[in-house]
Amino acid sequence: MGKGPLDLIDYGSLGQVLDVKGVIARVPELALVADVIPVPFKAIPSTALGWPEWKELLLICDRLSAEHPDLAGIVVTHGTASLEETAYFLSLTLKIPQPVVLVGAQRPASALAGDGPMNLLNGCRVAADPRARGLGALVLLNDEIQAAREVTKTSTLRMQTFRTPDFGVLGQADADAIVWYRKPLRRLAPDTEFDVRGMEALPRVDVAYVYAGADGAAIEAFVAAGAKGIVTAGFAPGYVTPAMSAAMAAAVKKGVAVVLSSRAGSGRVGRTTKNAALGFVTADNLNPQKARILLALALAHGVTDLERVFAEY
Template sequence: MIKKHIYILATGGTIAGRAASEEATTGYEAGAIGVADLLAAVPEIRRYAEVEGEQIAAIDSKDMREVIWLRLAARCNALLSREDVDGIVITHGTDTMEETAYFLHLTVHSEKPIVLTGAMRPATAMSADGPMNLLQAVRVAADDEAAGKGVLIVLNGTIESARDAVKTHTTSLDTFRSPEMGALGSVQDGEPVFYRSPLRRHTVHSAFSVKGVTALPRVAILYAHADDDGFLVAAAQKAGCQGIVYAGMGNGSIPERVETALAEAAAEGIAVVRSTRSAAGRVTRAEASYEANGFIASDTLNPAKARVLLQLALLKTSDTASIRTMFSIY
């Protein structure tokens, strides 16, 4: 059987972390181990695919920046346009993995698989989870059924869609879940099994392109709390934000004083998206005043992913109705 050619793009993270002792699972140096050593630690990978590695970055993913997103999107598009590349695995820290995955889900135009994986324990830890996660990610990327499903996240034996997956626990190995929609599939004894496909637009059906883009529109996330008077809205305006995602209460509810401030921002041309600080659930249109003020409901996107979609939307338009449509189809 001819093995598929899977390209490994490394960005650092805990999966490449080095700690002072085998017992340490915090306080390590993220991104300290290069892609060649990561692959050498999992020789079983070469039983299932021909792999080639490339170091894109070596960071703790809390320090992820849009310049790396843009570099990753360009590299993925270039690699997947080659006939000799069948898929990509990206090693990445878990803190911002869901955002990077969703960004690529919307900006890479290929049906070939892209799988993000990482670890919750550094590579030097006793019972490190990175090697198994990397092996499973390669096996998913090399699986025929993974094609056309957009960007995937594979950790701890689950296969999640980039749109739906969120990091749900600070330290648990089973941290990535899709609270609203559930996993796409799982990896059992090395065999990927899929049960559903994402229906929202992505990859080859996405209208978003970052080719030639050097900077994304500035979008702030503001977090609701009791006695919120909206003073951070003015700070976002002063900082030159083109958009604001408000992580509201419950169904994207906005305190009265904050709503007044956001309405003023929207009247000045700043796009305002209502998301939620709740762990799950869909944000709907709700109050008539929200619609009158031009606020956009985030649907099931959490604040971080709503920010990603709004940034890309603002590259194309500032029209509220058009952006609202994007939030209903992506």
């Protein structure tokens, strides 16, 4: 909540966050599209979310699916900062048949012409659509339905911030209908090899940003901190500096998995003879923050064929 209807940037300084009942109360039109069951979780900024909250959210989804046999779907309200990461984690680990749709808002609930209410309503419409089943976790903002694996936040303030750069939307939530145009082909929930319900933690995986003149200090620090995996946000199409490459090669010899991603925001990282010889894995077209999640899950499950994992998911 902000200081007034024109506070579109500084609203977080007040620390006022609506809980799920408060959010739903602002959108009475939800009753026109679904019978909504409010489920309290944590009314905290998405910058504060990570593994503990992801696992708790996963268990809540399990419980709701078991308790409500007639449940059509689940909608998760989420801050936009880390929304794509939560969505991808769920898309890799959910084991329930119902679709899970994540929605957010670029403007606070107190803003003039806020986008939250329509995003929430459309999220419920998508979650209730039988055609959403089997597509993993989905993201719905700005009337657009996106796949969790592919969508990313591309703008700090614009309403059309969530985009799928390489492939585009799965469908759209229009006023007269939910329309679909394509399906993702990569493996996703509930048909995955990842089950984290009995896990207390995920292995540490860090992201190293690549820039002109970067040395190996960050890589060495991550290894010293106990990283089991490192993902690079490399020069397009996935290159790193010579100094970083040397530090990464040393990390591999110590048993640390190294995955090459790109900071470009679009496109695959190709597998080269040199990188293969050094033991580096390629992230395909996953961005660094999502490659980190997939790598952590693979390491947690003892997967050794990481190239296969990044090719399948």
